[in-house]
Amino acid sequence: MARFNEQNLATALEIVSRYPVAKSATIPLLHLAQEQDGHVTDDAMEHIAELVGTTPAQVLGTCSFYEMFKREPVGTYLVNICTNISCQIMGGEELLHHAEHSLGIKAGSTTSDGMFTIEDVECIAACTEAPCLQVNYRYFHKITTTEFDDLITDLRAGKRKDEIPPHGTLARTRQHIPADRGAGPADPTGVPEPTWLARNATGEEQGS
Amino acid sequence: MVTVTNAPKIVTSRLDDPEGHTLERYLATGGYQGLRDALAKKPNDVIEEVKSASLLGRGGAGFPAGVKWGFCPPGVFPRYLVVNGDESEPGTYKDRLLMERDPHQLIEGVLIACYAVGCSQAFLYVRGEMALAQERIAQALNDAYAAGYVGKNICGTDFSVDVVLHWGAGAYIVGEETALIESLEGNRGMPRLKPPFFPAAKGLYLQPTIVNNVETLSNLPWIMRNGGAGFAALGAENSKGTRIFAVSGHVNQPGVYEVEFGVTTFRDLLYAPEYGGGIRDGKQLKAFIPGGASAPWLYPEHLDVPLEAATVGKLGTMLGSGAVVVFDEDTDMVKACLRLVRFFARESCGKCTPCREGTSWLEKILQRILDGHGRPEDLNLLLDVCDNISVGMAWPPTQTTICPLGQSATSPIASAVMRFKDEFEAYLGGPVELEVEIKGAAFVGPFEAATTEVSTGV
Numbered sequence: 001m002a003r004f005n006e007q008n009l010a011t012a013l014e015i016v017s018r019y020p021v022a023k024s025a026t027i028p029l030l031h032l033a034q035e036q037d038g039h040v041t042d043d044a045m046e047h048i049a050e051l052v053g054t055t056p057a058q059v060l061g062t063c064s065f066y067e068m069f070k071r072e073p074v075g076t077y078l079v080n081i082c083t084n085i086s087c088q089i090m091g092g093e094e095l096l097h098h099a100e101h102s103l104g105i106k107a108g109s110t111t112s113d114g115m116f117t118i119e120d121v122e123c124i125a126a127c128t129e130a131p132c133l134q135v136n137y138r139y140f141h142k143i144t145t146t147e148f149d150d151l152i153t154d155l156r157a158g159k160r161k162d163e164i165p166p167h168g169t170l171a172r173t174r175q176h177i178p179a180d181r182g183a184g185p186a187d188p189t190g191v192p193e194p195t196w197l198a199r200n201a202t203g204e205e206q207g208s
Numbered sequence: 209m210v211t212v213t214n215a216p217k218i219v220t221s222r223l224d225d226p227e228g229h230t231l232e233r234y235l236a237t238g239g240y241q242g243l244r245d246a247l248a249k250k251p252n253d254v255i256e257e258v259k260s261a262s263l264l265g266r267g268g269a270g271f272p273a274g275v276k277w278g279f280c281p282p283g284v285f286p287r288y289l290v291v292n293g294d295e296s297e298p299g300t301y302k303d304r305l306l307m308e309r310d311p312h313q314l315i316e317g318v319l320i321a322c323y324a325v326g327c328s329q330a331f332l333y334v335r336g337e338m339a340l341a342q343e344r345i346a347q348a349l350n351d352a353y354a355a356g357y358v359g360k361n362i363c364g365t366d367f368s369v370d371v372v373l374h375w376g377a378g379a380y381i382v383g384e385e386t387a388l389i390e391s392l393e394g395n396r397g398m399p400r401l402k403p404p405f406f407p408a409a410k411g412l413y414l415q416p417t418i419v420n421n422v423e424t425l426s427n428l429p430w431i432m433r434n435g436g437a438g439f440a441a442l443g444a445e446n447s448k449g450t451r452i453f454a455v456s457g458h459v460n461q462p463g464v465y466e467v468e469f470g471v472t473t474f475r476d477l478l479y480a481p482e483y484g485g486g487i488r489d490g491k492q493l494k495a496f497i498p499g500g501a502s503a504p505w506l507y508p509e510h511l512d513v514p515l516e517a518a519t520v521g522k523l524g525t526m527l528g529s530g531a532v533v534v535f536d537e538d539t540d541m542v543k544a545c546l547r548l549v550r551f552f553a554r555e556s557c558g559k560c561t562p563c564r565e566g567t568s569w570l571e572k573i574l575q576r577i578l579d580g581h582g583r584p585e586d587l588n589l590l591l592d593v594c595d596n597i598s599v600g601m602a603w604p605p606t607q608t609t610i611c612p613l614g615q616s617a618t619s620p621i622a623s624a625v626m627r628f629k630d631e632f633e634a635y636l637g638g639p640v641e642l643e644v645e646i647k648g649a650a651f652v653g654p655f656e657a658a659t660t661e662v663s664t665g666v
């Protein structure tokens with residue numbers, strides 16, 4: 001398991017083609033691997049290394065640096081509860097403790113049925129709506145403990161699936177650069193001065 | 209007295225519009241006219257227009273945007289524009305809203321900057337956790353390509369540029385511009401040493417690269433439509449235009465407010481019915497962070513200080529990322545300190561020893577104090593570790609590391625120890641005599657003197 005399937009390989013090659021240097025596609029391809037398998041496997045990293053022209057060790061080095069990449073399976077719903085300063089003083093820590101008690105697990109672990117993983121995370125840029133959490137990176141603002149319980153009940157009952165896509169599907173957000181409109185990657189090994197800069201009357205470069 | 213001006217909403221005019229993110233709504237509200245106005249000028253004239261606006265970068269460092277653009281070495285191509293949309297500073301909230309609710313305004317700003325600087329490819333780096341922002345920007349880019357605003361021969365001219373959506377995967381340090389470039393190259397997001405090379409000279413793939421914040425670029429369409437002079441007519445002498453502030457914490461109406469620089473004061477922002485609406489439950493204000501987690505705290509005697517970079521800088525702190533976090537009288541400042549320091553310890557990339565070791569050491573000492581196992585010497589030990597991360601603990605801070613992350617962790621500690629020493633002593637079980645000198649104005653005061661000095665000039 002875990003090399004890109006045919007469809008994802010096509011997507012991966014299209015992503016790589018956007019960058020002047022293929023290695024820049026490493027993080028987007030790691031997201032794509034997580035979309036395919038739910039987490040990033042060793043095989044996927046080897047495949048990514050082949051596609052971007054680097055070594056599996058370098059891909060692992062990048063993968064292990066970023067918190068969003070999971071090396072092991074996580075629950076269907078990844079619940080990230082913010083306890084940073086604005087959320088902390090508005091009840092974020094109490095919300096986290098409630099979540100741990102309510103789900104019967106500690107932050108960083110997964111419920112036995114594989115439904116929920118909870119994480120104690122740093123600021124999620126929702127400070128004026130504190131306390132906040134994200135479920136599969138979708139925001140829930142000003143959450144009370146009661147609302148948290150209701151949310152969990154709904155998710156267990158299979159509701160709100162439209163609102164919260166499965167974990168690991170961030171990479172489904174796609175940009176499509178049409179072939180007839182794409183200006184193409186600007187190759188760092190050298191491109192001429194853009195034509196429109198010639199409009200500068202004196203012919204001098206800005207900043208010179 | 210509360211000061212609310214009738215300054216135009218320059219970057220937040222569409223934020224309350226539920227359809228503000230669509231191309232249709234954007235075009236109906238003057239969208240892409242600024243780009244057309246820019247394309248009618250020479251690129252150098254666009255740079256001069258932005259210089260005349262005196263637009264300061266809104267990411268935190270506050271460097272003049274037009275001047276930064278001029279640092280690209282002549283004749284070296286390609287040049288890249290990288291948009292820093294990796295907003296992660298605790299308390300900060302503005303860029304996410306701009307990306308989610310007005311993505312076309314940002315894209316238009318990107319295009320204007322690319323035209324002025326001579327970039328034929330731009331990368332829009334969005335924080336990994338911001339799913340909605342990514343979806344909205346992807347949709348906006350697809351619509352803009354289809355409508356001829358991005359891609360080849362934009363608006364029928366010879367100007368062509370690809371804007372590539374790229375997103376991260378969860379690392380605060382990537383907000384630092386060189387770390388962001390490393391991340392964009394597919395590496396661990398660790399900062400590069402600068403000097404010798406700044407990104408404008410050697411950035412992405414060692415080519416000239418301009419890194420601009422989301423809010424900075426979002427100002428450009430308005431500046432092109434209304435002129436740099438119109439922008440410079442607003443605000444204070446050293447901080448032109450308007451600025452978004454995100455007010456969070458113990459206020460009645462936490463929210464995101466665009467205000468005119470230099471006119472509005474912290475008191476307005478925290479207490480005016482149009483803004484923060486006062487401290488929650490009628491309590492007293494104890495302290496507030498004026499510009500994100502890395503800014504030293506301010507206190508009630510600073511409430512009448514206007515929101516203006518130079519003025520706040522004289523107090524030994526900064527407006528930084530525009531994040532104002534408010535603490536009421538019941539806040540445990542030792543606990544707040546630990547939370548902020550824990551953030552920096554967790555997010556340190558590990559490249560520099562003073563930051564990697566120092567921040568986690570600070571976290572452990574503070575945790576020990578809060579757990580009731582602190583020793584009297586721990587207070588001086590805290591300051592000693594801070595002094596090793598940022599020697600002298602003065603403002604602006606001295607840096608022993610490649611980027612400012614490590615020194616940022618020392619601000620809340622030095623600030624709180626000087627101001628709320630009794631709260632630490634209560635945990636430590638007795639009085640402690642401080643042996644380490646701290647020089648920053650916001651850390652030591654006299655607060656009245658600092659405020660008076662500033663208020664004479666405004």
